[in-house]
Amino acid sequence: xxxxxxxERALRxxxxxxxxxARSIVGSRxxxxxxxxxxxxxxWERIDQYDASRPFRGWWFAILRNCCFDMLRRSxxxxxxxxxxxxxxxxxxxxPVDWEGLDEALRRLSQDHQDILRLKxxxxxxxxxxxxALAIPRGTVMxxxxxxxxxxxxxxxxxxxx
Amino acid sequence: xxxxxxEELSALLDGELSDERDREVRMHIAENxxxxxxxxxxxxxxxxxxxxxxxxQFSPVARVRLKRPALSGFGAAALVLGLSVxxxxxxxxxxxxxxxxxxxxxxxxxxxxxxxxxxPDRLAA
Numbered sequence: 001x002x003x004x005x006x007x008e009r010a011l012r013x014x015x016x017x018x019x020x021x022a023r024s025i026v027g028s029r030x031x032x033x034x035x036x037x038x039x040x041x042x043x044w045e046r047i048d049q050y051d052a053s054r055p056f057r058g059w060w061f062a063i064l065r066n067c068c069f070d071m072l073r074r075s076x077x078x079x080x081x082x083x084x085x086x087x088x089x090x091x092x093x094x095x096p097v098d099w100e101g102l103d104e105a106l107r108r109l110s111q112d113h114q115d116i117l118r119l120k121x122x123x124x125x126x127x128x129x130x131x132x133a134l135a136i137p138r139g140t141v142m143x144x145x146x147x148x149x150x151x152x153x154x155x156x157x158x159x160x161x162x
Numbered sequence: 163x164x165x166x167x168x169e170e171l172s173a174l175l176d177g178e179l180s181d182e183r184d185r186e187v188r189m190h191i192a193e194n195x196x197x198x199x200x201x202x203x204x205x206x207x208x209x210x211x212x213x214x215x216x217x218x219q220f221s222p223v224a225r226v227r228l229k230r231p232a233l234s235g236f237g238a239a240a241l242v243l244g245l246s247v248x249x250x251x252x253x254x255x256x257x258x259x260x261x262x263x264x265x266x267x268x269x270x271x272x273x274x275x276x277x278x279x280x281x282p283d284r285l286a287a
Binding site: 015016017018019020023024029032033036037096097098099102117120121122124126127142143145146147149150152153156 | 168169170171172173176178203204207208211212214215217218219220221222223
């Protein structure tokens, strides 16, 4: 993993899910691509800190997550808007995903629940990988993810009843 | 059979239980309608979000240039070997044909090493 080629081979299969995950946080495809690029570079700069006994995907998604939140903070500082710095998709980017609905559903949950649901669904991470990404025990991943799903289900039910 | 902890329903859904516990929890679900209802609700939610997340995936156009590490052990050895052969073969090797052959080999090693230095390392989906 100390060679760029090895790093690239480990990273390449993660990129489509990483892009979707980043998009779910930063709010536009363009910013998601920037975040993925930053994370790829930052990961390479910190490759000496990677512990090969731990899941690479979890380690790298922790970096990507930080890049996304850094980008959000910079956007929020640079401008104010109804979505706190999030851009709607540009008109020339047809997007089959109902981002408005997904964002709305996630925004009503706690930050912890949003975090774990994004890593699970958009990142496609397994429990061990989520544990590595969030630096929490595997048992906490299991219980937090379950509570997040219950909160999401309750939210959906409430909206259907309204 | 141990009772089912609520979070084990999610873990079952995600395939994160051991084989033995997976079987036990499925038996509990089969015997307990309320547990079954809860599991099916989670399954439905999971199917919706999994489908949405899969649709959200895309290949980023980002291209990243990675910095090469310092000279690797193999590269250093190739450099030393190539230079040594180039420098020493005309002086100590007879006949001249073999010396030229070794010089050519040294040159090939150096060129191969140079190629590894100039090859771009790009990261793209």
